[in-house]
Amino acid sequence: MARDLALLIPEIAVLLTAVGALIAEMLRRPQIALLVAVSGLIVATGLTVSLIGEDTTVFGGSFRVDDLSVWAKLILLPATILAIFLARVDVRGTVREGTVYSLLCFATIGALVLAGAGDTMFLVLGTLLTGLATFALVAYPDTDPATEAAMKFFVFASVTGAIMIFGLSYWFGAAGSTLLADLPGMDTMPMAVLLGFVAVVVGLGYKASLVPFHFWAPDAYEGGPLSIAAYLSVVPKIGALFALAQVVRDLPPESGWTAIIAGLAVLTMTYGYLAALAQTNVIRLLAYSSIAQSGYFLLGILAVGASELALPSIILFAAAYAAMNLGAFAVAASTGRTLNDFDGLGRAQPLIGLAMVIFLLSLVGIPPLAGFVGKFLLFAAAIDVQYTWVAVVAIINSVLSLAVYLRLVVPMYRQGNVVVARTDIWLKAVLIIALTVTLLLGVFAQVFVGPFA
């Protein structure tokens, strides 16, 4: 018991942080809530470092402390800090400012639970935990679009969640256990395996905004506060994708799950970028771009269990994606929500413009930026398990994505109206951190890949 709790120290720290921030808010001290949230998350990140290289489970195998779950903490906790910085800009001075910081911490716990899930019940728990916290966050501004977005988000979550629980009952029936580690035991019942898997994909696919379960994402991103859109596009998504990786690790390979994932990957990437091409609202464009990026993760998930490159590639790309996506959202937060707002940004604010160009090129996967290193390993993983055609589709989509992101870059260097960009200290901090990671991740890739070899 003591050992189990010791291994869960980071999660416990995040939980205490969330509660602490909530108490500070009750005392009407939003600044203190902010301070508690940020310092608590930093401490939790620090506590995780000693767990690198662990590969074990706690509480009878129901929660895993392995590379995926440890790196999820190391990526998602700092990402949450950045999201809190962004949220500070959005909600400063509003009535319940502190609850936002607290809810962000709660949602992150949900994402961490997903990333370390060793039991099907943890999948349900994680989805609900992130879901409940984020509905409230999307609805926070209390405007019509925000309420509508939160409503859509909620209805979608309820339906997909119900489907997932229904499907998991098949697995429980077939395997006689809720542990993921017992899934291989049901290889005599291929139909049950497949049915359950489809249901899990629905539940987690909604959270990771995979096509065709993505419909809520653009509306929720656009309707809610920008910082929450940034958060939703990174933390719950990575949590859900890591959970998917945890699930497929134990699935019998002959059940044909790889074909489902491959199909979803192709559909998600292609549809995401095609839809992004048609957007004029920057937030919706970034929403569809983040949908398409989820498809790239699936390339790595495809190879889980069969290729040594799978887990490093997913983790590395998650870190890259968190940095570059939060960075792009931070620039949007400082500039505006429509493409017209970006006219002349690069000329008026050369540094912010340069940062945006770097984030977008990294999202395309241009070397030597972070996104390239991640995608490169993802392609390698997919080719390693003989899914070369999916890698080829992904590569063609990268070209399509260039057209998407250049729609933002081209107006930035037009002779345009003088852009008035907000340069809050919090925004600056996010930009600098995200930029540093995006630029240097490639050089230090060994840190992420090292423990596996």
Add this chain to the structure above:
Amino acid sequence: MLPLVSLTLFLPLVGAVLILCLPKPATRTVHVIAIITAALTLIGALSMWFQGASGAGFSQVEELQWIPAIGAAYRVGVDGISLPLVLLSAVLFLVAVIYTSSLRERPRAYIALVLLLETASIGTFTALDGILFYVFFEVSLVSMYFMIAGWGHEDRQRAALMFFIYTLLGSLPLLLAILGLYLGSPEPTFDMRAWIENPPLEGAAAMWALIAMLITFAVKIPAVPLHTWLPAAHVQAPTVGSVILAGVMLKFGTYGLVRFALQMTPDAFREAGVVVLILGVVSALYGAFAALAQSDLKRLVAYTSVNHMGYVIVGVAVAALTLDPSVRTVALDGAVLQMFSHGLVTGALFLLVGMIQDRAHTREMGELGGLLKTVPMLGWTFVLAAFASLGLPGLAHFPAEFQIFLATLSASPAAVVVILGIAIIAGTFLKALRETFLGEPRQRWQSMPDLSAREWLAVGPLLVLTVGTGVAPSWVLGIIHRTTSALAL
């Protein structure tokens, strides 16, 4: 021992960062820093040149751990094929920043891009690691995109977009090929030396990898029918952009053709050699005919590049096809020297066309005329560069093309029809010279100034090297030959 290669490689990047970090520098300061950086880089390249390259394998190798878990490392080094190209890049970038020192429109960003491009170019030629090569290969694309989009002519946005998407689509197959080579290696590694020593792929896998590489390099070279981005990009690019695009970046394609396609999938290349040979012949002839049909001086020079690069493809294909090592050496000597010469000559031609455009604001040959009398120095330098380009003996292209044709004649005589290209290019340039420079000078160009000191400094070194390489090619060929004669395929 100084890490000469890395110093030379990253000097321009340091210059670029320095320029970006200075708070509101004067335009003059920016240009001075740029020229000093490029000059230092040239000194670095020259010292690499005098260190030389041993026969087999790579010399001056520098290695640093990067991602040992997947066998990727920072590895750079040179051999007789890359060394002339490094020198060529350093020379061309120096004359480019000298030429551009009159730029007043946002010089800081422009110079930073040029210097970033210099690092990317030298990096592409010196990288000995698959990932590293790809990184430099792609970075060059980004900086060129922004150069065209930001400082090009009338229709630059469209041309820049086409260039970026076309070449990105073109270079991604290379990524697949690199991954294929990596996964095929017995000991997973991105070390290009290992891939050359023991080509990791065979059979159908090697053929697929070769096809992927051929697509990438054919776009970059560019070879017909994947050349359509080139005229658009050249016409819209600023002068320095054209000089670098034609002088340095087209060589990425031909260099890759030798380094990757020929050295890493030699058997597949031998099988597909005839196809590549036909591709080269068609490219060379098509480029020549297309050049003949142009009335825009810059487009004309752009199409002669397609022709000259076609000869390089022919040379490499012959090297793959022939069974006689001595013929192979001659063919590769010619191909590599042709890359070097083309950089010098086309660089000079694009600079001169840019100078004409600066003065007349047109590139239409029909509107010019009689320039030899109005601006005699500009006129005669253009005549010299044009003669070099059409392969006159004593100038840089002649020894290169002669060797390529010689090898072709002994290996696959039918392909010698490509020699027709020379005649067509000669016709093209003679027509261009007559329309632009001969005849009676026109009234509207009377006040046109002749070459300034800055322009002399830019174009002079290229012409000196053109003559030098034509009269005594052995100073370059010596280094090339040492490697090509030791090449085991």
